[in-house]
Amino acid sequence: MSVLDQLHAAVVDGQAREAVAQTEQGLAEGIPAERLLEDGLMVAMKDVGRLFEEGEIFVPEMLVSAHAMKSSLALLRPHLLDSNVASSGRVAIGTVKGDLHDIGKNLVAMMLQGSGFEIVDLGVDVYPEKFVEAARDGADVVAMSALLTTTMTNMREVVDAIDSAGLRDRVRVVVGGAPITQTYADEIGADGYAKTASSAVRLVQRVLGLSVPADGGATAPA
Numbered sequence: 001m002s003v004l005d006q007l008h009a010a011v012v013d014g015q016a017r018e019a020v021a022q023t024e025q026g027l028a029e030g031i032p033a034e035r036l037l038e039d040g041l042m043v044a045m046k047d048v049g050r051l052f053e054e055g056e057i058f059v060p061e062m063l064v065s066a067h068a069m070k071s072s073l074a075l076l077r078p079h080l081l082d083s084n085v086a087s088s089g090r091v092a093i094g095t096v097k098g099d100l101h102d103i104g105k106n107l108v109a110m111m112l113q114g115s116g117f118e119i120v121d122l123g124v125d126v127y128p129e130k131f132v133e134a135a136r137d138g139a140d141v142v143a144m145s146a147l148l149t150t151t152m153t154n155m156r157e158v159v160d161a162i163d164s165a166g167l168r169d170r171v172r173v174v175v176g177g178a179p180i181t182q183t184y185a186d187e188i189g190a191d192g193y194a195k196t197a198s199s200a201v202r203l204v205q206r207v208l209g210l211s212v213p214a215d216g217g218a219t220a221p222a
């Protein structure tokens, strides 16, 4: 079995120690961190989601898989940070109220940080008031993540709360997460939507008016 297959299996089986060993092995073999992330960890988490949906595994198994993925990500982190990209700005990021999923949010924060942004990580289950407070404290961008169809609706509350606080003109709002779409982002009045962590970086650069190379993964109104 290849390192990627073994990394995949370790995450699906929730074996954190094995995931770390395979990540180390992959890096030692010269496999790019991006490939270990995309073709190993992300595919594994997708499979974990499918197994859960099919009733093959339950919440505790999802939790141990998440732990294994996080353990591997901690090793990949320094390799994923690209400090050559010049940009600036403060981004307050959090997973919305009622939602505890933080792997995607952490990945987005990591990529943004690696691109030169200052990150204020608000954590998970973040209430609208906390996003507003971060905007008032000087965040240029509020970035929200949601993984549940039942919590994505809380993004609208945040946009409205920022508006009611009179801060909407000076803070950009961007959204993402598995159930989010561009249509939904437009509907709630967000400034942009990104499908992946790397396109989130380009999106934030774009909404702040920083120069960005053309791409297809992030969209913001012109």
Ligand code: B1M
Pocket (backbone or CB within 6 Å): 042, 045, 046, 047, 048, 049, 050, 052, 053, 059, 060, 062, 063, 066, 098, 099, 100, 101, 102, 103, 104, 105, 107, 108, 143, 144, 145, 146, 147, 148, 149, 150, 174, 175, 176, 177, 178, 179, 193, 194, 195, 196, 197, 198, 200
């Ligand atoms: Co949850 N869960 N979960 N879960 N979980 C999903 C999301 C689910 C799709 C599984 C399934 O049924 N197939 C399903 C949601 C169904 C729905 O709403 N339609 C689900 C469910 C139902 C639940 C519970 C309700 C289960 C229960 O209790 N009965 C419960 C809810 C708890 C809560 O939040 N209140 C629950 C709990 C959990 C765990 C705690 C066990 C664990 C999370 C651990 C953690 O995060 N620390 C967990 C996990 C691990 C998952 C799956 C398997 C994996 C999520 C993940 O980390 N993916 C997930 C199935 C799946 O996604 N296929 C599932 C990897 C991550 C890198 O991807 O987060 O999508 P993702 O992030 C991507 C993009 O979306 C984007 O960039 C990232 C990288 O490219 N992105 C952004 C994310 N945020 C962004 C913000 C941006 C831009 C881009 O801002 C600009």
